[in-house]
Amino acid sequence: MGQQGDSIEEIFQRLRHGTGREESFRLLFNRFYWPLFRFFEHRRFSTEECQDLIQETFLRVYRGIETFRGEARCEHWLFRIAANTASKAVRHRAAAKRAGRDVPLENDDPEGAPTAGGSPLAAAAPAPLERLLGKEVREQLSRAIDGLPAQMRRCVRLRVFREMDYDEIADVLQISPSTVKVQLFKARKRLQMELGEALAGFDF
Amino acid sequence: MDAHIGMKRLIAYRQGALPPAEREDVQEHLSLCKRCTDLLRELRDFEAASAGNVAAGPESLQNEAWESLARRLPWKVPAIRPVTGADRLKAPRLRALRLSVATAAALVLALLGFSVWTAIVAQRERRELVRLERRLEEREEALAAARRSLAKAERQLAAARASLASSPLSLHELEIQLAEAKRQLAAARLESVRFSFSPRFETGRVHELETRVADLEALRRTQAPDRVAASQPIDVSIGPRFALRGQETSENAFLRGGGAVNTVEIPDQAKSFTVAVSLAAGAFNEYRFELTDRDGQVLWTGRKPGKALLGDAGTSVSVHGLDPGLYRLRVEGLEPDRTQLLGEYRLEVKTSPHP
Numbered sequence: 001m002g003q004q005g006d007s008i009e010e011i012f013q014r015l016r017h018g019t020g021r022e023e024s025f026r027l028l029f030n031r032f033y034w035p036l037f038r039f040f041e042h043r044r045f046s047t048e049e050c051q052d053l054i055q056e057t058f059l060r061v062y063r064g065i066e067t068f069r070g071e072a073r074c075e076h077w078l079f080r081i082a083a084n085t086a087s088k089a090v091r092h093r094a095a096a097k098r099a100g101r102d103v104p105l106e107n108d109d110p111e112g113a114p115t116a117g118g119s120p121l122a123a124a125a126p127a128p129l130e131r132l133l134g135k136e137v138r139e140q141l142s143r144a145i146d147g148l149p150a151q152m153r154r155c156v157r158l159r160v161f162r163e164m165d166y167d168e169i170a171d172v173l174q175i176s177p178s179t180v181k182v183q184l185f186k187a188r189k190r191l192q193m194e195l196g197e198a199l200a201g202f203d204f
Numbered sequence: 205m206d207a208h209i210g211m212k213r214l215i216a217y218r219q220g221a222l223p224p225a226e227r228e229d230v231q232e233h234l235s236l237c238k239r240c241t242d243l244l245r246e247l248r249d250f251e252a253a254s255a256g257n258v259a260a261g262p263e264s265l266q267n268e269a270w271e272s273l274a275r276r277l278p279w280k281v282p283a284i285r286p287v288t289g290a291d292r293l294k295a296p297r298l299r300a301l302r303l304s305v306a307t308a309a310a311l312v313l314a315l316l317g318f319s320v321w322t323a324i325v326a327q328r329e330r331r332e333l334v335r336l337e338r339r340l341e342e343r344e345e346a347l348a349a350a351r352r353s354l355a356k357a358e359r360q361l362a363a364a365r366a367s368l369a370s371s372p373l374s375l376h377e378l379e380i381q382l383a384e385a386k387r388q389l390a391a392a393r394l395e396s397v398r399f400s401f402s403p404r405f406e407t408g409r410v411h412e413l414e415t416r417v418a419d420l421e422a423l424r425r426t427q428a429p430d431r432v433a434a435s436q437p438i439d440v441s442i443g444p445r446f447a448l449r450g451q452e453t454s455e456n457a458f459l460r461g462g463g464a465v466n467t468v469e470i471p472d473q474a475k476s477f478t479v480a481v482s483l484a485a486g487a488f489n490e491y492r493f494e495l496t497d498r499d500g501q502v503l504w505t506g507r508k509p510g511k512a513l514l515g516d517a518g519t520s521v522s523v524h525g526l527d528p529g530l531y532r533l534r535v536e537g538l539e540p541d542r543t544q545l546l547g548e549y550r551l552e553v554k555t556s557p558h559p
């Protein structure tokens with residue numbers, strides 16, 4: 001990656017003006033092939049499907065290059081096209097399945113369970129909530145969390161129900177990790193005070 | 205739960221481009237929705253990957269994809285798009301199947317039908333593309349024209365301001381320049397409305413022009429009382445003339461301009477008088493009347509279409525709320541493309557006990 005000196009914007013510029021189209025498009029392809037491959041792979045498509053979807057994405061890019069006026073960042077534009085292509089493929093797959101046709105797909109999981117291999121944070125994450133708390137307490141906890149101030153409850157939800165670490169919460173909410181830390185610290189105190197014994201043995 | 209966050213909105217959120225309230229909504233939704241946080245993560249990962257932080261795999265895979273893609277792209281294609289269906293159906297797998305002659309024939313027919321269909325669709329798409337390209341060109345041209353007229357209006361305003369600052373202008377000249385500036389502004393505004401769907405059009409410049417016209421008008425108001433004495437007498441002998449109905453007994457039947465005072469006598473209960481328009485020839489599309497007090501404060505304005513006045517000297521305009529004192533009456537002739545000052549008259553209103 002990056003062995004070509006041209007910026008993405010320059011490549012787009014040349015493509016729009018139609019000079020050296022094929023070469024420019026090849027550069028664009030090389031630049032985004034692996035990012036797109038990893039994106040589709042992450043969505044649990046097989047290698048063969050990834051190849052197809054990448055081609056489909058670039059066909060759409062090629063057709064849309066005239067309409068892309070540079071208001072958005074190129075990679076965002078590509079991401080939107082790729083995500084739409086993936087959704088369309090999933091819909092197509094579902095329709096094919098309903099029609100009872102043979103669909104040669106592995107890893108077909110409509111629920112979109114966490115990525116195989118898990119996140120690197122998995123080790124640091126607390127044990128699943130279900131094992132630690134009874135149904136009643138979980139509901140009680142849920143209500144108590146809903147009653148927290150906005151920023152605090154968002155941090156707690158992502159921490160407790162989604163098992164994210166500080167950095168990840170900060171990234172999702174676009175706030176600083178130290179803010180997350182402070183919010184969670186305060187939340188712990190408040191929830192302990194409110195729920196007391198019920199939460200014994202549970203930490204987040 | 206609320207509807208999922210759209211892709212555009214999510215990207216705007218990631219770029220920190222959302223207004224605070226909307227940002228809060230997105231944060232709240234994200235704290236509850238796995239699908240949207242997943243999408244956000246994918247976006248983040250894709251950004252990082254596009255910046256070069258990506259694990260590349262075997263080059264053969266990449267080359268294979270490119271070869272296949274390049275075959276499907278129009279630059280490799282003579283007149284009609286390729287039978288993309290053949291690629292989609294994945295030839296190797298097809299070959300592996302043992303097909304009976306009948307199914308093979310059916311398949312060939314289906315493929316043929318599909319290729320004809322793709323050709324039709326391709327042609328339609330190509331026509332649409334040509335149409336869109338032409339529309340884009342037209343828009344760009346019109347946009348450039350709008351820009352040019354805006355620039356012209358700006359130049360004229362600047363010139364008007366500069367000459368106002370350097371030399372003592374007659375009020376008449378000032379009026380003409382102002383009218384021209386207003387006309388240009390109206391044209392620019394119209395263009396800006398026509399192109400308001402284009403985010404690149406600088407509506408800010410229209411706003412700036414508006415401010416300048418307002419400045420110029422304010423300047424006119426402050427300068428008018430002083431300048432009118434020094435100004436050239438305004439020639440109202442050409443075109444329509446105006447009279448005060450019921451006041452014809454004064455020395456002149458028609459209103460006199462050039463700084464002369466026209467006496468208006470009205471009953472003290474009435475608080476109004478009537479301007480009659482004598483339209484000999486060359487009627488304007490529309491007439492605009494404006495009554496100001498000594499301080500240049502506009503008390504009343506009225507517009508009358510020329511057609512309504514033509515051939516009927518009795519059509520009149522009433523002005524209410526008058527106390528005794530000095531006033532100024534302006535009359536302008538309006539055409540779609542220009543505004544002409546027809547007369548500016550000083551009036552002295554006197555009240556007399558009702559007979």
